[in-house]
Amino acid sequence: MAMIEKLLEQIFKTPAVILHKTIDASNGILKKVTNQKPVKHAHAYWKILGPGLTTGAADDDPSGIATYSQAGAQTGFQLLWLAGFTFPLMAVVQEMCARIGLITGRGLAANIREHYPKWALHTCTALLFMANTFNIGADLGAMAQATQLVVPKASFSLLVIGFALFSLMLQIFTTYNQYARYLKWLTLILLAYVFTAFTIQLDWKQVLHDSVIPSFTISKEQIFLITAVLGTTISPYLFFWQASQEVEEQLSNSKMPDVARTKSHKKEITHMRIDVWSGMFFSNAVMFFIIAVCAGTLFAQGITNIFTAADAAAALRPLAGERAFLLFALGIIGTGLLAIPILAGSVSYALSESFKWETGLDRKLNEAYPFYGVIIVSMILGLLMQFIGINPMKALLYSAVANAIVAPVVLIFIVLISSSKAIMGDKANTTLTKFVGWVVTGIMVIAGLATLISLVM
Numbered sequence: 001m002a003m004i005e006k007l008l009e010q011i012f013k014t015p016a017v018i019l020h021k022t023i024d025a026s027n028g029i030l031k032k033v034t035n036q037k038p039v040k041h042a043h044a045y046w047k048i049l050g051p052g053l054t055t056g057a058a059d060d061d062p063s064g065i066a067t068y069s070q071a072g073a074q075t076g077f078q079l080l081w082l083a084g085f086t087f088p089l090m091a092v093v094q095e096m097c098a099r100i101g102l103i104t105g106r107g108l109a110a111n112i113r114e115h116y117p118k119w120a121l122h123t124c125t126a127l128l129f130m131a132n133t134f135n136i137g138a139d140l141g142a143m144a145q146a147t148q149l150v151v152p153k154a155s156f157s158l159l160v161i162g163f164a165l166f167s168l169m170l171q172i173f174t175t176y177n178q179y180a181r182y183l184k185w186l187t188l189i190l191l192a193y194v195f196t197a198f199t200i201q202l203d204w205k206q207v208l209h210d211s212v213i214p215s216f217t218i219s220k221e222q223i224f225l226i227t228a229v230l231g232t233t234i235s236p237y238l239f240f241w242q243a244s245q246e247v248e249e250q251l252s253n254s255k256m257p258d259v260a261r262t263k264s265h266k267k268e269i270t271h272m273r274i275d276v277w278s279g280m281f282f283s284n285a286v287m288f289f290i291i292a293v294c295a296g297t298l299f300a301q302g303i304t305n306i307f308t309a310a311d312a313a314a315a316l317r318p319l320a321g322e323r324a325f326l327l328f329a330l331g332i333i334g335t336g337l338l339a340i341p342i343l344a345g346s347v348s349y350a351l352s353e354s355f356k357w358e359t360g361l362d363r364k365l366n367e368a369y370p371f372y373g374v375i376i377v378s379m380i381l382g383l384l385m386q387f388i389g390i391n392p393m394k395a396l397l398y399s400a401v402a403n404a405i406v407a408p409v410v411l412i413f414i415v416l417i418s419s420s421k422a423i424m425g426d427k428a429n430t431t432l433t434k435f436v437g438w439v440v441t442g443i444m445v446i447a448g449l450a451t452l453i454s455l456v457m
Helices: 002-012 016-020 038-048 051-058 062-075 081-104 108-115 118-150 156-173 176-197 204-212 220-233 236-252 266-297 309-320 322-354 369-384 392-419 421-427 431-456
Strands: 021-023 030-032
Touching: 038 266, 051 081, 051 176, 051 236, 051 266, 051 322, 062 118, 062 220, 062 266, 062 309, 062 322, 062 392, 081 108, 081 204, 081 220, 081 236, 081 266, 081 392, 081 421, 081 431, 108 118, 108 236, 108 322, 108 392, 118 156, 118 236, 118 309, 118 322, 118 369, 118 392, 156 176, 156 322, 156 369, 176 236, 176 266, 176 322, 204 266, 220 266, 220 392, 220 431, 236 266, 236 322, 236 392, 266 309, 266 322, 309 322, 322 369, 392 421, 392 431
Parallel strands: none
Antiparallel strands: 021 030
């Protein structure tokens, strides 16, 4: 335990014991969680959670659920270890992005524009726009299909249009604080996948074994699955969203009177890290349970042809019962409502910061037409995919290719910016954090190349 605390201390530049402290939202006074009653303890912890939690939860969108369902259905419990493997990698990267937003007072795209060639940023944002648009389309389709599983007579066309309009209305016509609260509470829908695991019979001994003992088969199918999980988990849209939301959060709380502020209180950094690491843990825990559920039911019955999240929910019905099916289906709908606005919003932040447009969900529509215009266009294009015959699996394939190209490039910028003392001051990466950042970048370069190679083989 002492070794773990020393490691955390080296990563965070502050004693690991701060992870056991929280802030009282009403007066901003730091209190020790261990001295609080359980209910107050939970309430105070919930108050700290914000952008990190919603970013992590958004990673488990319907497209991600489809990927994790495929992993469980095709390989059983064999790839469960990926949940534990990707957790620290994802958390370190997202913590870098959050710290960039907090310390510089600017989003990730604005920082890249400020310090690096514009052509690189414009290329990245163009690919991000393409990837996110395809992802939005696939998610809208998955949500509509999941709803039809529960309400068979519901119109597919009306459902996708309704979900798209609902997401747009939330982003355009609610204040940032209202919108942030909506996203935060919506993350709880992901608990449906945890509950599902306990409504079926699982071989928990095998689950535990495959969770801690890495194993994989050298085959085109498994290599593609592993790279798909990595690409889904460590995804570019999360990078841009995390940094920009930290800025939005500061502005909404009136803690950042100057957007160009270069200093941040130590306690804000501490709370951000608790938020980010909690959110990434939650995200990977949900991945773990989705793989386990599909392995224990679909794989066990020889059902391996799962192409969408809705396919997984439908296949669960006769095997795991009505309760498990309903939880899985409702989870798809809820995560879509969480992820689609974030997919559209992240690309809008990236493009708006790239071209110095007025940016932010705290602004009204007439104050930031280009910012909201990008959100509207990406939603419309994603919606149109449902009516021009683009297969959802092809949409995810195109999205995966775009992400495979852009993720390593953006990661290079993230590590360089967060390691720069000229930009970050004394909040720059430690040697260990920088090392982990470059390891993640290297892994994503390999995953990107493997994705591209697997598609042409």
